[in-house]
Amino acid sequence: MIRAPFTKFFAATALLTAALLPTACSDDAPDDKLASFDRKGMLQNLGSNVMLPAFAEFADKTDSLVTQVTAFNQQQTPAEFAKTQAMWLRTANSYKRCEVYQFGPMTSTAVADLNFWPARTASIDVVVSRNGAITESFLAQQGATVKGLTTLEYKLYNGGAAAYDQYAPATPDSDLNRSYLLALAQVLRTSAHQVRDGWQTSYATTYPQQDGQTINSSINVTANALISYIDFIKNNKVGTPAGKKDGNLHPEQVEAYYSGASLPQIQHNLTGLERLFTGAGPTGSTGPGFNALLDHLEAKYNGQPLSTAILAQLNDCRTKAQALGTGPLSEAVRQNPTGVTALYDSLKQLLVLAKVDMVSAVGVTLTFSDNDGD
Amino acid sequence: MTTTATRPADARDSLAFARITLGLLLLLSLVRFVARGWVREFYITPRYFFTYYGFEWVRPLPGWAMYAVFGGLLLAAVLVALGAWYRVSIAALFIGFTYVELIDKTNYLNHYYFISLLLLLLCWLPLNAAWSVDAARQPGRAGRFGPSPELALKLLRLQVGLVYFFAGIAKLKASWLLDAQPLRLWLAAHGGWPIIGPLMEQTWVAYAGSWFGMLFDLTVPFWLLWRRSRPWAYAVVVVFHMLTWLLFYIGMFPWIMMVAALVFFEPATHRRWLEKGRRLLPFNPTGPLRGGPSSSEEGSQPTTYVRRTHPSPEGEGPGVGLRVFFFLFFALQFLFPFRYLLYPGNPLWTEQGYRFSWNVMLIEKSGFVEYTVRETGTGREFTALPGDYLSKQQVRMLSTQPDMILQFAHFLAAEYRRRGVRQPQVFAECYVALNGRSSRLLIDPRVDLAQQRESWGAKPWILSAPK
Numbered sequence: 001m002i003r004a005p006f007t008k009f010f011a012a013t014a015l016l017t018a019a020l021l022p023t024a025c026s027d028d029a030p031d032d033k034l035a036s037f038d039r040k041g042m043l044q045n046l047g048s049n050v051m052l053p054a055f056a057e058f059a060d061k062t063d064s065l066v067t068q069v070t071a072f073n074q075q076q077t078p079a080e081f082a083k084t085q086a087m088w089l090r091t092a093n094s095y096k097r098c099e100v101y102q103f104g105p106m107t108s109t110a111v112a113d114l115n116f117w118p119a120r121t122a123s124i125d126v127v128v129s130r131n132g133a134i135t136e137s138f139l140a141q142q143g144a145t146v147k148g149l150t151t152l153e154y155k156l157y158n159g160g161a162a163a164y165d166q167y168a169p170a171t172p173d174s175d176l177n178r179s180y181l182l183a184l185a186q187v188l189r190t191s192a193h194q195v196r197d198g199w200q201t202s203y204a205t206t207y208p209q210q211d212g213q214t215i216n217s218s219i220n221v222t223a224n225a226l227i228s229y230i231d232f233i234k235n236n237k238v239g240t241p242a243g244k245k246d247g248n249l250h251p252e253q254v255e256a257y258y259s260g261a262s263l264p265q266i267q268h269n270l271t272g273l274e275r276l277f278t279g280a281g282p283t284g285s286t287g288p289g290f291n292a293l294l295d296h297l298e299a300k301y302n303g304q305p306l307s308t309a310i311l312a313q314l315n316d317c318r319t320k321a322q323a324l325g326t327g328p329l330s331e332a333v334r335q336n337p338t339g340v341t342a343l344y345d346s347l348k349q350l351l352v353l354a355k356v357d358m359v360s361a362v363g364v365t366l367t368f369s370d371n372d373g374d
Numbered sequence: 375m376t377t378t379a380t381r382p383a384d385a386r387d388s389l390a391f392a393r394i395t396l397g398l399l400l401l402l403s404l405v406r407f408v409a410r411g412w413v414r415e416f417y418i419t420p421r422y423f424f425t426y427y428g429f430e431w432v433r434p435l436p437g438w439a440m441y442a443v444f445g446g447l448l449l450a451a452v453l454v455a456l457g458a459w460y461r462v463s464i465a466a467l468f469i470g471f472t473y474v475e476l477i478d479k480t481n482y483l484n485h486y487y488f489i490s491l492l493l494l495l496l497c498w499l500p501l502n503a504a505w506s507v508d509a510a511r512q513p514g515r516a517g518r519f520g521p522s523p524e525l526a527l528k529l530l531r532l533q534v535g536l537v538y539f540f541a542g543i544a545k546l547k548a549s550w551l552l553d554a555q556p557l558r559l560w561l562a563a564h565g566g567w568p569i570i571g572p573l574m575e576q577t578w579v580a581y582a583g584s585w586f587g588m589l590f591d592l593t594v595p596f597w598l599l600w601r602r603s604r605p606w607a608y609a610v611v612v613v614f615h616m617l618t619w620l621l622f623y624i625g626m627f628p629w630i631m632m633v634a635a636l637v638f639f640e641p642a643t644h645r646r647w648l649e650k651g652r653r654l655l656p657f658n659p660t661g662p663l664r665g666g667p668s669s670s671e672e673g674s675q676p677t678t679y680v681r682r683t684h685p686s687p688e689g690e691g692p693g694v695g696l697r698v699f700f701f702l703f704f705a706l707q708f709l710f711p712f713r714y715l716l717y718p719g720n721p722l723w724t725e726q727g728y729r730f731s732w733n734v735m736l737i738e739k740s741g742f743v744e745y746t747v748r749e750t751g752t753g754r755e756f757t758a759l760p761g762d763y764l765s766k767q768q769v770r771m772l773s774t775q776p777d778m779i780l781q782f783a784h785f786l787a788a789e790y791r792r793r794g795v796r797q798p799q800v801f802a803e804c805y806v807a808l809n810g811r812s813s814r815l816l817i818d819p820r821v822d823l824a825q826q827r828e829s830w831g832a833k834p835w836i837l838s839a840p841k
Contacts, residue, residue: 036565036572212567235759244757297562301812352742352805352813360740360807363563 037296043208045287050275052199053282054098059196061091062189069185073178081164096268100229103221105198112144113191119154120145134179136186152184157258227355234347242333242340251330260328299361313350320346383645385523390505391644397455403626423478432476457506468493480771485627499526521692534634535595540732542592554580555809556738598638611635723839741773743804747790750797783823800824811840
């Protein structure tokens with residue numbers, strides 16, 4: 001950190017007020033802009049009304065998932081299996097809406113534990129070949145590659161309609177598969193609760209307090225997270241499967257490959273992103289978000305408010321994703337490369353608006369090392 | 375031999391003061407640089423380095439050797455401050471520091487350039503004539519090279535003064551004076567500060583700051599030269615640099631300038647400070663260390679005194695070679711900042727002629743760049759993301775600077791050729807926002823950068839700036 005805020009702030013206050021206040025006071029025409037933007041208020045809203053409820057909802061979903069898996073383990077019918085799949089989907093969607101908020105309690109370890117992908121199927125299969133029951137405490141000790149939402153997805157969807165068979169009472173190893181499924185849900189629940197609790201007990205309080213301009217201030221951290229995330233959707237969720245990098249298609253590298261839910265999940269990601277801009281919470285609350293800050297700074301993009309341009313581009317991304325139809329993205333990269341490229345390009349434009357225009361308007365130090373400038 | 379405490383203060387005291395303070399400040403800067411892990415981050419970890427045009431042969435050394443270079447620099451800075459083996463240590467400091475700066479233009483900072491220039495100049499100035507280990511070891515011989523101490527002091531002041539002056543010239547631009555940019559953006563970013571926050575968002579504050587900054591830079595060398603205004607001018611220097619330090623991420627720059635500006639004070643003042651500093655030492659340096667050689671026949675005029683007791687080897691003043699060097703050294707510095715006039719377009723946008731021109735704090739730029747590599751013949755296309763090859767800091771610098779974008783395009787061409795892509799064409803899609811304006815394309819995305827060569831010439835593939 002370059003600044004020792006307190007002493008330096010006082011020095012600056014003394015100097016600046018001495019130098020500038022006489023002129024400021026003599027200007028008796030009240031200026032409405034003198035009321036500065038309430039950064040703390042924006043952060044308060046984003047923390048308490050947007051992000052914390054999103055993490056809480058995800059934590060609740062993991063509770064329901066554990067309940068559902070328990071029910072399925074007691075009654076191994078195809079109907080219960082379908083309900084388990086549906087519950088997984090709701091849990092995953094819920095996660096996708098808070099996946100953007102990767103800071104604070106949502107550490108990189110938490111992200112890996114919750115959702116390592118693409119699935120390392122060989123590693124996952126090894127777990128089942130183990131002698132002895134797979135318990136929650138056993139799985140908690142294992143690496144991120146054999147737990148999380150994607151492993152659950154593999155265990156629930158791999159093989160299509162035949163996915164149920166591994167749990168059928170007559171199948172050898174079905175006990176092991178069932179215990180693995182339950183342990184997966186339980187370990188996921190623990191991780192989700194940890195993040196939620198981290199927000200609830202402390203981070204929701206400290207987040208709005210970091211309202212300065214330093215690298216670790218909340219506005220900076222949040223802006224960097226949302227920029228990195230748009231970049232991540234563009235490159236990893238769309239670019240890699242579409243063969244943007246090496247010229248070869250990699251359909252199997254889409255997220256949610258087994259459930260085919262990658263396109264809806266991108267939509268949920270966009271929802272999580274959008275809430276940071278609009279300040280609208282998952283429970284229907286409203287309040288200031290990044291758009292309010294951009295509007296306060298009168299940030300423009302080719303004549304129109306930058307906030308309008310960003311929301312319009314976000315909607316364009318949604319439209320481009322919808323245009324790919326209801327089939328899985330792994331099919332779309334093969335059958336509709338033009339449409340996938342359109343989505344990729346739309347995400348790129350969203351990235352430019354966030355990383356270039358927004359950063360420039362907000363004066364966010366998009367800094368990766370706290371290097372000196374000028 | 376009389377003790378030097380009795381000799382009147384002269385330019386040698388000023389030179390010694392400059393040597394000690396700058397040596398210590400450089401030491402501090404280097405320690406800070408190493409302590410922050412920047413040696414590894416900037417010179418060991420990256421796999422690719424953006425060399426300077428004409429200095430492509432400058433390569434980083436293996437990791438341990440880079441640390442050895444910094445170790446050597448630390449030692450050299452200590453020796454310079456002490457005035458021990460001055461000519462060797464200052465030359466080592468100049469060569470080592472400049473070598474490190476030449477490795478990667480990602481890390482270019484105006485004040486690094488200033489330090490390199492200053493160190494080069496100091497190689498030829500007798501800063502060890504007094505208050506030095508050299509003077510203690512070889513009384514009467516130390517510091518007897520180059521120009522007289524009086525001339526040396528003038529050259530030193532010229533070097534410091536022209537940084538301010540040209541920084542002021544560089545501010546004579548429409549965006550700085552008429553739009554108060556980028557100061558408006560930067561001050562507004564501090565709108566959250568208590569009490570003065572709202573003030574920071576006031577447009578007139580940004581205008582006042584811009585105009586004051588311009589006038590300050592242009593005139594402060596002259597206020598510092600004039601004895602009567604000097605203390606006030608220096609107070610303004612301190613306030614000005616403290617403000618910039620508080621508001622911006624500019625590292626050591628304010629401190630370096632605050633210390634460098636002390637060179638404008640009188641030798642008697644420097645002498646007083648040196649005496650004060652000496653009293654803080656746990657030991658008592660002897661006469662020669664403090665004052666260097668002295669003469670009982672010294673006159674009251676420092677100039678005549680020096681002339682008589684400091685016959686330089688070449689006779690009166692610096693030799694012809696050195697005079698030519700000083701002339702070229704400063705002439706180049708006076709001309710180089712204006713080279714942007716030879717290029718079309720807004721230098722803040724194209725950055726042609728931007729570096730080494732004291733363009734300090736003139737732009738707020740954000741950018742984004744992604745490359746497309748296309749195989750000639752087959753038309754196969756690949757998206758190349760700079761982040762896959764470069765550090766985040768390098769990507770940040772790359773994304774707004776055309777010459778780096780070109781350099782990296784050449785790297786990509788070689789990289790894809792190595793991967794078996796025949797005659798790769800490289801296209802850059804680069805969006806930049808300058809001083810709060812809307813983002814727009816910086817580079818013509820239809821131009822195959824693999825076919826473009828770096829030169830002093832204008833780069834026609836840079837698209838025009840936003841109005």
